[in-house]
Amino acid sequence: MNATPPLKVLLVDDEPLARLRMRSLLEACVDPRAEVVAEAAAASQAQAWLREHACDLVLLDVQMPGPDGLQLADALRERTAPTGLPAIVFVTAHAEHALRAFELDAIDYLTKPVRRERLQAALARVAQRLAERAAAQAQLQQQQGATAGGEAASADVVIVNDRGRLQRVPVAEVLYFKAELKYLTLRTAQQSLVMDGSLSDLEQRLGERFLRVHRNALVAKAAVRELERHAPTDFAELEGGEGAEGWAVRIAHVNEWLAVSRRQVAAVREALAQGAA
Structure with a gap:
């Protein structure tokens, strides 16, 4: 018998039949197991529930009346909680929002009709992410104790x-x-490594040594060398969205440029000023 507690899931979809089918699929998943602890038919309902409760995973429809799933995920990223944010897996009939979803730290992106095998794989990724988060928190506590x-x-x-x-x-x-x-x-001066994980988790763990310059980038403050305004077409990641103004930061040692969102320009300037002090 598997003694591991089931993943606690919040279902968010404006269609009752879609929620019913997803609940049935979740009941059929066995490794890891999942348990629906609440349902919401709108982003506002989900946000209200999450203010009072915790869960491991939000299965989130993208297209809903009112604020959509992407807007809800963006709002959740701004929230701080001692237990950390729930994992997010988007569920939608359309695939055109996939890139935006992963910029919001989504763990997976499922297209309707969802197959049980595909849902099971997404749950496995969530369980792995939660285990990595717990290990990182334990490691941070150990390091803080060692520093003390x-x-x-x-x-x-x-x-x-x-x-x-x-x-x-x-x-x-x-x-x-x-x-x-x-x-x-993960980029160092010598190599690039591919890893699983969440920028939000890393940002919380690494603290003031790193700066979130864009939804998709977390930069070491010591590596910030230059901030410039460029034409949006100079960088693929500057096309539209937050990077439309064309701000970018140059990274030390590798001389690579990363997009900077408009709201983070002031923070990058401050990091540069501190480095020059």
């Missing part, structure tokens, strides 16, 4: 599972993390 005891904080590392090979990367060597669809890219 006078040990060097430079032992802080990121554990990367790159195609089955575990690698310890010192945080001091990391230039940036960037969301690339379902995965993250």
